[in-house]
Amino acid sequence: MRTVEPSKKILVTAEINGREQTFECTTRDTLADALRRSCGLTGIRLGCEHGVCGACTIDFDGRTARSCLMFAPQADGARIRTVEGLTDRTGHAPSEKDHLHPLQRAFAENFALQCGFCTPGFLMVALELVAANPQPTRAEIREAISGNICRCTGYETIVDAIEHYTRD
Numbered sequence: 683m684r685t686v687e688p689s690k691k692i693l694v695t696a697e698i699n700g701r702e703q704t705f706e707c708t709t710r711d712t713l714a715d716a717l718r719r720s721c722g723l724t725g726i727r728l729g730c731e732h733g734v735c736g737a738c739t740i741d742f743d744g745r746t747a748r749s750c751l752m753f754a755p756q757a758d759g760a761r762i763r764t765v766e767g768l769t770d771r772t773g774h775a776p777s778e779k780d781h782l783h784p785l786q787r788a789f790a791e792n793f794a795l796q797c798g799f800c801t802p803g804f805l806m807v808a809l810e811l812v813a814a815n816p817q818p819t820r821a822e823i824r825e826a827i828s829g830n831i832c833r834c835t836g837y838e839t840i841v842d843a844i845e846h847y848t849r850d
């Protein structure tokens with residue numbers, strides 16, 4: 683039987699935030715660890731590291747996924763978007779605030795974050811919701827974010843922010 687050396691380094695190539703990138707990882711690295719360490723994508727937060735809190739949520743081939751539950755080699759050939767991919771990187775935004783995605787601005791304006799640790803995960807699930815359902819009800823928003831944990835806000839302002847984003 684062929685055995686795989688768990689600490690063997692391999693190269694993985696994926697489209698990450700619109701740009702093809704190749705990064706090094708081992709066969710047992712989680713995708714969250716590899717993207718944070720090798721690609722500098724520290725907007726991927728590691729809370730529970732076992733699929734409960736949602737802080738590590740990314741867009742993986744058009745669906746949200748918990749990157750702490752995936753192995754890095756699974757990303758080979760995938761299309762990934764992280765919170766870093768939401769901001770305007772064209773250099774044309776007139777101010778720091780204008781770099782933000784409109785949903786990020788809605789979070790800021792509705793006080794939908796305090797420490798901000800959970801925020802990237804909420805942004806990713808909210809964008810997935812709105813892509814499928816552009817005018818969700820508050821109940822639908824609550825259901826969509828129900829798999830993500832926030833220790834600070836009490837969730838109401840997060841629902842407000844997503845609602846405002848879809849109504850603007």
Ligand code: FES
Pocket residue numbers: 727728729730731732733734735736737738739748749750751
């Ligand atoms: S760190 Fe991945 S779900 Fe909590």
Ligand code: FES
Pocket residue numbers: 794795796797798799800801831832833834835
């Ligand atoms: S803003 Fe602190 S955990 Fe959500």
